[in-house]
Amino acid sequence: MDNPSISVILPAYNCEKYIAQAVQSILSQSFSDFELLVIDDGSTDSTASVVSDLKDPRLALIRNERNIGLVSTLNRGISMASGKYIARMDGDDISVPHRFKRQFDHLENNPATGMVTSTADLIDEQDKPAGEWRDDRKYISSRSIRRALPANNCIVHPAVMIRSDLIKIYGFRPEQSQAEDYDLWLRLAADQVRIDKIDEPLLKHRILSRSFTRSRQQNVFWKNARTKLRFARHAFSTGRFNAFVWKTFFNGLADLAFGTGKKIKSTFKR
Secondary structure: OOOOOEEEEEEEOOOOOOHHHHHHHHHOOOOOOEEEEEEEOOOOOOHHHHHHOOOOOOEEEEEOOOOOOHHHHHHHHHHHOOOOEEEEOOOOOEEOOOHHHHHHHHHHHOOOEEEEEEEEEEEOOOOOEOOOOHHHHHOOOHHHHHHHOOOOOOOOHHHOEEEHHHHHHHOOOHHHOOOHHHHHHHHHHHOOOEEEEEEEEEEEEEOOOOOHHHHOOOOHHHHHHHHHHHHHHHHHHOOOOOHHHHHHHHHHHHHHHHHHHHHHHHHHHO
């Protein structure tokens, strides 16, 4: 599809159970000027065949020869995208029918905004409500998002739409493969890129029993510390020494201390 308004990047790996529902939620959007790039990252189940059975001229199935991971798959999709804007989607989530219309209009009407996201409703494996992500609902305005990011991620990755020329410059960094989205938000915010959030759940974000959001990590502080300190090191190496970077750096040190304290405490409990 030549020069669509939106390119949708949907990486997929072993999500045969939900991929048809996810794709159909995109194909059923009220805003129809888009291309949907489903990139199968070496799935070992029937994900690719399920997608190939869904016929629509806007849908393209791209297959990695082998599993290369989420970050490389996302960057491949970005390089192939031809739309003015790039929307993210995951293979087990559901976009509400007017999502693209709302986000497209927002970016068109707010030229100073680099990326727009929305709140999201959480659902479980049976499509039943699974609550809300507190930080997602707490930080809505662009100012509050910017204040919150040095301490916590407050953006649902598959809910975002970003200007194509912007994401093609930034991309995702392989060294942040466990938090590639959070790292991107930090880099955008450090460069004064405006991030807006529509206070309406335009995505149903599925929480699987095996996912990080559901199970958490044994010591989430260390993961957060690693993400923030890697971001800060990259920022410092490229000459970025602004207050946002320093704030994130010190939050990373605090996470490292909390994580170490938690580890010591758990050791003594044994």
